Amino acid sequence: MFSAAMSRASAVFGVGFSFVIMTISGLLLIIAPRGSTANRLDWHMLGLTRSGWEAVHLATSSAFILFGVWHTVLHWKIIKGFALGTPMHPSGHRREGYAVFVIVLVLLLSAILNFPPASWLVEINEYFKKEYWLLAG
Secondary structure (H helix, E strand, O other), rough: OOOOOHHHHHHHHHHHHHHHHHHHHHHHHHOOOOOHHHHHHHOOOOOOOOOHHHHHHHHHHHHHHHEEEHHHHHHHHHHOOOOOOOOOOOOOHHHHHHHHHHHHHHHHHHHOOOOOOOOHHHHHHEEEHHHHHHHHH
């Protein structure tokens, strides 16, 4: 069946490929008009309607999560070494872990509290949904 190396490579490629498509579909959904406006304008991008891009985004997001879990399970020993350290690198990569944790926490709080930078993304999305496509249509 799968060797360990094939399994690891498959997990990495699965995370990578699903991430790329998920990113593209997410960016297109940010600029896409609302559902009713998209239907009225018969909006298509790269051959798909808004609902088509929503389906692509949902499917690839689900794949990304599954491949991410698979990747984490396969690389748990390495991840644990990064977090807790190893005999050769007793401090591991805690500094990097804390820094990324703080960045993610700030982004999470900015989304919950509607502060920048998350609020900027919401404003961009709202502009395209409510104003850009109404002017274009």
